[in-house]
Amino acid sequence: MSVILILLIASISIAALFLFAFLWGVKSGQFEDDYSPSSRILFDDKPASSKKQ
């Protein structure tokens, strides 16, 4: 019985992890522009400047 409890906790927490990943993804706008990231990875050099940050 205790094994099932551990499994329950594990499964729910993993599911919760994915839920938060999804919510974070929506919040940070990852689903807004589905074109640029896919073409951006094909460019040879990094587009963002490294001078700042």
Next chain:
Amino acid sequence: MVKGIATNEQLRCYHCGETCADTLIHTDDKVFCCEGCKMVFHILNQNDLCDYYALNKNPGLNQRIHVRKDKFAFLDDEKLQQQLISFRNENQVHVTFYLPQMHCSSCLYLLENLHRLDDSVISSKVNFTRKEAEIIFQTPQTSLRRIAELLTSIGYEPYISLNDLKQKRPAINKSMVYQLGIAGFCFGNIMLMSFPEYLGIDASEEGLRGIFRWLNFALAIPVLLYSSLPFYESSWKSLRHKFLNIDAPIALAIIITFIRSAWEVLSGTGGGYFDSMTGIVFFMLAGRILQDKTYRQLSFERDYTSYFPIAVSVLTEETEIPTALPDIKPGQTLLIHHEELIPADGILTKGKAFIDYSFVTGESLPVLKEVGELVYAGGKQTGGNIEVLVVKEVAQSYLTKLWNNEGSAGKEKTTVEKNVSFVHLLSRYFTYIVLSIALATAIYWQITDPARLWPAVTSIFIIACPCALLLSNTFTNGNILRILGRNHFFLRNAQTIEDIAKTTHIVFDKTGTLTTNQQQDIRYEGTTLTAYQLQQVAALAASSVHPLSRALASHLSDGKRLKVDGFKETTGKGIEGLVEGDFLKIGSFEYVSGKKNSSAGTAVYVSLENKLAGAFYFQNHYRDFIPVLVRKLKPHYRLSVISGDNETERKNLQQLFGKGTTLLFHQKPEDKLHYIQHLQQQGEKVMMIGDGLNDAVSLKQSDIGVAVAEQTNTFTPSSDAIIEARQLSRLTTFFAICRANRNIVIASFVLSIVYNIIGLFFAVQGNLSPLIAAILMPSSSLSILLITFGTSSLLASRMRL
């Protein structure tokens, strides 16, 4: 033939891919069509950004039209800057520009490498769907104006309109996606933990069953309190308007299901129906999101502010001061440059105006205005600079005023009545039936066995909520919107589908809708010209930039170019010159013949060696498919054509449309509006198909306003739908699928009633087991999804959409 194509291939501009007339403009082996394109190539070449050309073939856009040097001078204005900049501190500024020219991965590459062109750019990030670039730059080193000019120099001129001065656009509402995510999470886990309920559990493990039930209870709470919020809000809103919409019974069902289930768990009598409840919420939210999916790159809400520039040059004692539009006062003198929009009604005080009212009327041929004449806001000057004395403020000008007052008032009234979908009416009957069944059951159990009253009544509400109706409606609508969008017919929202299906009367605008401004019919009348003489005319016309000359040159030219000497252009009158030794004059009747003008219509006269030969008449070209379209529409709809032009076209239109079509000419925007109101008073459901700002008010007033655009990214007035011009020919097919929408929804609803009857059979007896509920609920939802998606897609493919 093959050879001809091959040579054409070689003569394509390396930058924009347009065919080049000759190889005069080139660097190394690369040919360009104009100096502008060559310039862009040079800038990129110097900065080692030629990957731009490697990613896509001829990725650029034509640079033939030069942007005036001081065009972005207004960006130096502190007050304007404040409105455009999203963030600033001592050493950096963040700004987002809308760049309508963006179209491929090359653009993305170039725009994200802006820092290689200008060191003071820290970073630039492109949002391709919105065609925006967020640029961060160092502030003392460069300025907003310099950034705008940098973008312009590489062919991406930022589009800054008066609209940007207003409040920031509302952020896209993501809350429904969060709600869906949470509902999905809870639904999935509850399903998993309901297995002991469905399959039974060993008596020795009885303690586990309790744990599962309590977990389900806990997981259902976020769905009840957060994910279902849209249903509560919508039903509360409708009840306050004393109207029972579809969300009210659904919200009731959600709450009853939760209370009943919670009571079962608390009293230890059962596991409840948390799985069904969270499941319905999840599916319904998914349907809603599918239906509300909007085309973010399109805007249906545009008003005149999106067309108008943000600032204009005001002349004060010979200096130009860029001034924001709202600050313009009557009495000021504006300097309008080539290709600029006149922002306020005024009197022309200097220069010769060739005003292109295509934004306003759809008519692409410019109108000549002399000093002292009134020019209306919305026209675009082509040709030299002009000065205009403002007589009315921007917001008080003829067009803008019309828009602000009459348009908005008209719409407010109609939207309330318009938005009653048949689905709500259907759900209302459904709710009454369910309520009476519940009442009958309650009375029966009250008499026979009062203990079973509440289980039975609550089960009825759980099983018979009209969620199936909502699901079939949202999924069908969503799919049809998607299918139509794929065919370049974009609808504002799902309600528009139903409105289109109800249309009884279609009103067409003439110019720009029935006719195209991409092409003109040119007809010659007079003494016959030889092929060589025609080439002479073409050569002379090609030397001028006037729109009529350009049209004439491209109409006549055969590719070779004859030599022109002594070319002279008299603005607003005509051109003359020696073509291979022969003296030619083309232009207005007065200019060519020396006598006063007599004829109406757009005509260009030609004389050879000072002898009048004849005239080229320009006429708008009717779209080729109009006769077929009219033939298809006529049996089903009443048709009207309203035009702001004079009656010269009456005969042509009569022929195109045949008898029984109302043709109205000389219609001002108000007249169009009144005509539509008049039709609506007679009980017609009016669809207005138009373009241009002069149709904007009538597009708003009509039951469905359809804006026609040559390309989807051009600007269209606010409307319920946007259609790409060449898709107009398939209008009847689009109508057919909109009408089919209702049948699909009703058919799947009937099916869901069958499920409901099965469920009710158990429910009225008060023994609806969780297992039955758990089978019925997803199977009805899934079969509805399959039917709605399947039939609408099948229909679309049979209609070749």
